[in-house]
Amino acid sequence: MNNIFVYLEIEEGRVAEVSQELLTKGRSLATQLNCRLEAIAAAAQTEGVAEQVFPYGVDRLHIFRDDRLSPYTTLPHTSILVELFKQEQPQICLMGATIIGRDLGPRVSSALGSGLTADCTSLEIGDHEEKKAGKVYENLLYQIRPAFGGNIVAWIINPDHRPQMATVREGVMKKEILDPYYKGEVVEHQVADFVSEEDYVVAIIDRHIEKSKVNIKNAPIIVSGGYGVGSKENFDLLYQLADVLGAEVGASRAAVDAGYAGHERQIGQTGVTVRPKLYIACGISGQIQHIAGMQESSLIISINNDPNAPINTIADYVITGDIETVIPKMIKYYRKNTK
Amino acid sequence: MAFNIIVLAKQVPDTRNVGKDAMKADGTVNRAALPAIFNPEDLNALEQALQIKDRHPGSKITLLTMGPGRAAEILREGLFRGADDGVLLTDRAFAGADTLATSYALSMAVRKLADYDLIISGRQAIDGDTAQVGPQIAEKLGIPQITYAEAIEEVAPGHIRVKRRLEHGVEVVECPLPAVITVNSSAATCRPRNAKLLQQYKHAKTITERQVEHIDYIDIYSSRPYLNLTEWSVADVDADPQQCGLSGSPTKVKKIENVVFQAKESKQLSGSDAEIDDMMRELIENHTIG
Numbered sequence: 001m002n003n004i005f006v007y008l009e010i011e012e013g014r015v016a017e018v019s020q021e022l023l024t025k026g027r028s029l030a031t032q033l034n035c036r037l038e039a040i041a042a043a044a045q046t047e048g049v050a051e052q053v054f055p056y057g058v059d060r061l062h063i064f065r066d067d068r069l070s071p072y073t074t075l076p077h078t079s080i081l082v083e084l085f086k087q088e089q090p091q092i093c094l095m096g097a098t099i100i101g102r103d104l105g106p107r108v109s110s111a112l113g114s115g116l117t118a119d120c121t122s123l124e125i126g127d128h129e130e131k132k133a134g135k136v137y138e139n140l141l142y143q144i145r146p147a148f149g150g151n152i153v154a155w156i157i158n159p160d161h162r163p164q165m166a167t168v169r170e171g172v173m174k175k176e177i178l179d180p181y182y183k184g185e186v187v188e189h190q191v192a193d194f195v196s197e198e199d200y201v202v203a204i205i206d207r208h209i210e211k212s213k214v215n216i217k218n219a220p221i222i223v224s225g226g227y228g229v230g231s232k233e234n235f236d237l238l239y240q241l242a243d244v245l246g247a248e249v250g251a252s253r254a255a256v257d258a259g260y261a262g263h264e265r266q267i268g269q270t271g272v273t274v275r276p277k278l279y280i281a282c283g284i285s286g287q288i289q290h291i292a293g294m295q296e297s298s299l300i301i302s303i304n305n306d307p308n309a310p311i312n313t314i315a316d317y318v319i320t321g322d323i324e325t326v327i328p329k330m331i332k333y334y335r336k337n338t339k
Numbered sequence: 340m341a342f343n344i345i346v347l348a349k350q351v352p353d354t355r356n357v358g359k360d361a362m363k364a365d366g367t368v369n370r371a372a373l374p375a376i377f378n379p380e381d382l383n384a385l386e387q388a389l390q391i392k393d394r395h396p397g398s399k400i401t402l403l404t405m406g407p408g409r410a411a412e413i414l415r416e417g418l419f420r421g422a423d424d425g426v427l428l429t430d431r432a433f434a435g436a437d438t439l440a441t442s443y444a445l446s447m448a449v450r451k452l453a454d455y456d457l458i459i460s461g462r463q464a465i466d467g468d469t470a471q472v473g474p475q476i477a478e479k480l481g482i483p484q485i486t487y488a489e490a491i492e493e494v495a496p497g498h499i500r501v502k503r504r505l506e507h508g509v510e511v512v513e514c515p516l517p518a519v520i521t522v523n524s525s526a527a528t529c530r531p532r533n534a535k536l537l538q539q540y541k542h543a544k545t546i547t548e549r550q551v552e553h554i555d556y557i558d559i560y561s562s563r564p565y566l567n568l569t570e571w572s573v574a575d576v577d578a579d580p581q582q583c584g585l586s587g588s589p590t591k592v593k594k595i596e597n598v599v600f601q602a603k604e605s606k607q608l609s610g611s612d613a614e615i616d617d618m619m620r621e622l623i624e625n626h627t628i629g
Binding site: 071073074075078098099102103105106107109110111113114115116117118119128142143147148151152153154155156157158159160161201202203204205206207208209210211221245263264270277278298299300301303312313314315316317318319320321322325326329330333334337338 | 352354437438439442466467468469470471472473474475477478479483484485486487500505506507508509510511512513514515525588589590591592593594595596597602603605606607608609610612614615616618619620622623627628629
């Protein structure tokens with residue numbers, strides 16, 4: 001009872017990156033709270049999931065196998081979590097801030113009357129004193145996330161309701177194997193005990209999933225553009241520099257909203273979190289919600305014609321100038337001085 | 340076949356354009372300096388509803404919002420674009436609501452509206468980015484949800500087909516009605532205001548607005564009932580005050596921080612040829628690039 005649960009996203013028997021990252025975070029929280037880490041696998045194909053997740057320190061894996069559980073639809077997965085949580089009374093539940101997690105999490109939280117914090121960038125354990133009521137809550141989950149369009153950071157708590165639920169985007173937490181030989185317990189559940197036939201009313205009649213061509217999460221060098229780039233055409237300059245350096249092109253939310261780049265390139269709290277060895281920020285002012293997704297880059301270059309752009313404070317090189325003049329100079333020098 | 344559609348919308352501060360004047364000297368947000376707008380994805384939702392109305396004449400679109408009195412602005416905005424009716428859910432008791440308390444209040448208003456086939460809202464609001472209220476309302480009403488919708492392809496009696504935009508692809512799903520659909524920004528943009536509707540509805544007001552503005556031409560509100568924007572309180576929708584606002588919110592804000600970045604010693608370059616060359620040489624020499 002009162003353990004930490006991680007909902008696993010499973011596509012064709014593979015546990016998603018984001019779920020592995022959450023298991024790592026869940027493990028460290030469980031150790032700190034001296035409770036167990038449990039995981040939920042609900043899918044058509046669950047073979048091999050145990051071997052994939054135990055090395056992250058999972059103590060107990062709940063398996064729900066039914067052909068109708070994949071691809072994911074809202075209602076059966078909701079029923080599984082709601083019923084399981086009524087039995088198990090977890091203190092914390094983590095899920096990916098993916099399309100699945102952001103569809104499932106609110107539905108489950110509403111059914112349980114518990115709180116849910118979306119897109120957390122940090123999760124910590126701490127106490128809280130309710131001065132008016134003279135009450136002290138120990139070992140709460142601090143759910144930390146940028147708010148208000150990323151202009152402030154809010155610390156959210158959930159004093160009286162369980163589970164404390166949070167979603168986290170892919171790449172925000174780091175995955176780390178705890179012990180390759182770690183062994184937990186497997187519990188196989190009867191899906192029919194949790195899911196009713198009426199839960200299968202939503203039918204997927206067509207589905208096209210393509211492997212993403214953009215891989216900014218693992219790119220060693222990223223050339224990233226913001227609203228200050230000015231136009232889709234000017235973004236071509238970034239592609240040229242990226243091409244020369246062997247980099248990927250990223251974008252801030254403002255640039256994506258303005259249509260300069262696609263959603264799959266968005267870096268920041270509501271996009272992807274990256275940790276490249278070099279991050280070249282072009283015309284990015286640096287709202288918190290963007291910086292949250294790239295501040296762990298080893299080296300940061302900011303090119304901006306505003307010398308007071310907030311991003312400049314975390315940059316190693318601050319170039320005050322227009323990207324139209326600076327980028328061609330960088331390309332020229334690089335071409336001349338490398339093989 | 341005509342459908343009754345409820346569109347959920349929110350008035351939000353335009354957080355996309357937080358300029359320097361919107362940040363106070365102490366680093367906090369000056370909300371007053373931000374324009375209040377119709378949440379962008381809720382406009383995408385309204386457009387989906389309008390398209391259904393185009394295809395199925397006689398369909399009725401009711402715009403429902405929760406907020407302070409001034410949120411009636413977006414109800415008028417919706418009427419100017421083709422919605423048929425507007426409802427403002429407003430009460431001091433709603434203040435401080437998290438997503439769960441918000442969805443409870445809105446679901447009670449939906450129950451009061453009673454006769455609906457479809458509820459459409461934006462995927463998320465730009466001031467919170469949580470995407471939680473749509474699914475939570477669906478749960479509270481006990482009906483299915485389809486999130487991340489890009490196009491409502493077909494509506495038939497008791498049945499809907501929707502195209503969803505996923506991270507790396509698309510999915511077409513069908514489900515029975517009623518249902519909650521939340522719409523992405525990748526869906527069709529909303530049509531502009533219609534000049535005729537602007538004329539027709541520019542005096543549409545809530546009762547509070549009429550009282551505050553001392554509008555003395557009351558006659559028009561009885562001769563033209565469509566100018567009355569419905570205004571509901573906690574009691575009007577039979578909501579339990581304990582489940583509304585701050586008291587109905589399981590999540591609490593422990594604190595708000597203004598982020599102070601870990602400032603680094605930066606090298607300041609003017610962008611001259613020599614300085615760029617020096618930087619590039621350093622990056623190549625320490626194997627960051629090349």
